[in-house]
Amino acid sequence: MKVAVYNLRPFDEKEWFEKYGEELGLTLxxxxxxxxxxxxxxxxxxxxxDIITSxxxxxxxxxxAACGVKYLVTRTIGYDHIDLAAAKEFxxxxxxxxxxxxxxxDYAVMLILMSIRRMKRIMQRTNMQxxxxxxxxxxxxxxxTVGVIGTGRIGRTLIRDLSGFGCRILAHxxxxxxxxxxxxxxxxxxxxxxQADVITLHTPLTNDNFHLINADTIARMKDGVxxxxxARGGLIDSQALIAAVESGKVGAAGLDVVEKEFGLYxxxxxxxxxDNRELAILRSFPNVTVSHHMAFYTDNxxxxxxxxxxxxxxxxxxxxxxxxxxx
Ligand code: NAI
Numbered sequence: 001m002k003v004a005v006y007n008l009r010p011f012d013e014k015e016w017f018e019k020y021g022e023e024l025g026l027t028l029x030x031x032x033x034x035x036x037x038x039x040x041x042x043x044x045x046x047x048x049x050d051i052i053t054s055x056x057x058x059x060x061x062x063x064x065a066a067c068g069v070k071y072l073v074t075r076t077i078g079y080d081h082i083d084l085a086a087a088k089e090f091x092x093x094x095x096x097x098x099x100x101x102x103x104x105x106d107y108a109v110m111l112i113l114m115s116i117r118r119m120k121r122i123m124q125r126t127n128m129q130x131x132x133x134x135x136x137x138x139x140x141x142x143x144x145t146v147g148v149i150g151t152g153r154i155g156r157t158l159i160r161d162l163s164g165f166g167c168r169i170l171a172h173x174x175x176x177x178x179x180x181x182x183x184x185x186x187x188x189x190x191x192x193x194x195q196a197d198v199i200t201l202h203t204p205l206t207n208d209n210f211h212l213i214n215a216d217t218i219a220r221m222k223d224g225v226x227x228x229x230x231a232r233g234g235l236i237d238s239q240a241l242i243a244a245v246e247s248g249k250v251g252a253a254g255l256d257v258v259e260k261e262f263g264l265y266x267x268x269x270x271x272x273x274x275d276n277r278e279l280a281i282l283r284s285f286p287n288v289t290v291s292h293h294m295a296f297y298t299d300n301x302x303x304x305x306x307x308x309x310x311x312x313x314x315x316x317x318x319x320x321x322x323x324x325x326x327x
Contacts, residue, residue: 002027003313004043004069005050006035007266016306024314034263035060043067048313052076053293055262058086065090071316073097073324075305076296077154078232080205081262084327095312095324098153099296099304105157107295108200108230111254112162114289115226116141116198118252121286139197142166147196149173149189149212150203150231151180158202159183170196173203193220198228205232215240224251230295233259238278245285252287256295265292 005017008030021028031042034054040063043049048071049064056064056072061083064072073095074082087094114120117138125136144167148155151173159169159180169184176186192199199221203209213227214237227250229236238259244250260276274280283290312324 001025001048001314001317002029002046003048003050003310004029004031004046006031006033006039006042007052007054008032012302013306016303017310020307020310024310026310026314035064037063040064040067043069047071047317048073050075050309050313052266053078053081053262056082056086058083058089061086061090061092065092071095071313073309073312075309078204079326080232080234087327093316093325094327095309095316095322096326097305097308097312097324099301099308101153101157103298103301104154104202104230104295105161107256108154108158108202108228109161111228111230111256111289111291112146112198112200112226113141115228115252115254115287116144118287120289124286144168144197145170145195146198146200147172147192148184149192149199149201151177151184152202154230155202156180158200189217190220193217195222196225197222198226200228201231201235203231203235205234210234211237211240213237213241215243218244218249221249223249225249226252226254228254230254230256233257233261238282242278242281245282245288252289253282253285254289255282256291257293258282258290261293 003026005028017028029042031039033039035051043064044067046069049069050073052075069092071093075097077096077098079096082094118136122136142165146162146167147170148159149172151171156177156179162169163183170187170192171180171184172189172192212235218240258279282288308324312322315322
């Protein structure tokens, strides 16, 4: 059984691919680059393709199908980058790798605390030996209302973590969870917009919630609201967020994901002129913390994701029940 692995990182993933590939009896064809029409032929004769967040559109799906690929697995939880309709059209099944939720939940707590304690400003000042206090006074989480949108695995874990801080927690999801009710009150989105001091996003990106945070919803939020996004960039209209930071309506933001991040994140662009103005502006604000889609990135996650993505290929090819298959 052959698997084509794209975006293989030599410094952290390689050893795990070698270990689990051997243990599972898989032959791996590896490539450090994102899949594209130019390198799709690497998957010739492979049963499965293993990718990360790079977009797989209809054309690329067709190219993989022509190579004989039957299963595409993404080493991520989200799979909004894959054209699922095209996968169905070409008879390719799709799987994801839902590793443990703690890494992202920890990271969201960190971005919330960094935002309310003005940590970006503090670090910039400390680096310049500016040890003054004016302008860097923070707030305490216990005095705040946090709105958590999406109470799946990550949202639920975050809510449990946040309950230790003594803040009021509002939650919203299409489906409610009993466990969450121990710590938070389920409310309509409108209540979150009106009452939350901090809003943190934990839903997948779908056609229904693209630009969930936009000029209209921001206008309904509290003045000085803090927005944290460790889910997907497309949930927030970047232009609207920029306008709201400029006007002071949004008091701070912590963004692990942004719109149009593909092709930028995970590559060294220090000598390049980039064409993502929104990212450049957001990075420039002293009250907006930006990181490059790495909330997931822990030692535990890398190992688990590599293992599960390959196990999923094996189960699929053996026709066994596959808990990672999404369509
Ligand atoms: P999950 O599938 O366990 O939970 C997602 C929750 O969102 C579900 O409860 C679902 O009902 C809810 N939901 C879906 N659409 C909704 C909508 N329109 N309105 C309200 N709720 C909605 O997923 P999990 O593991 O908690 O991950 C959440 C998201 O976090 C992923 O889809 C992914 O986009 C993102 N993520 C980001 C990472 C990073 O490194 N920054 C790493 C891992 C995940």
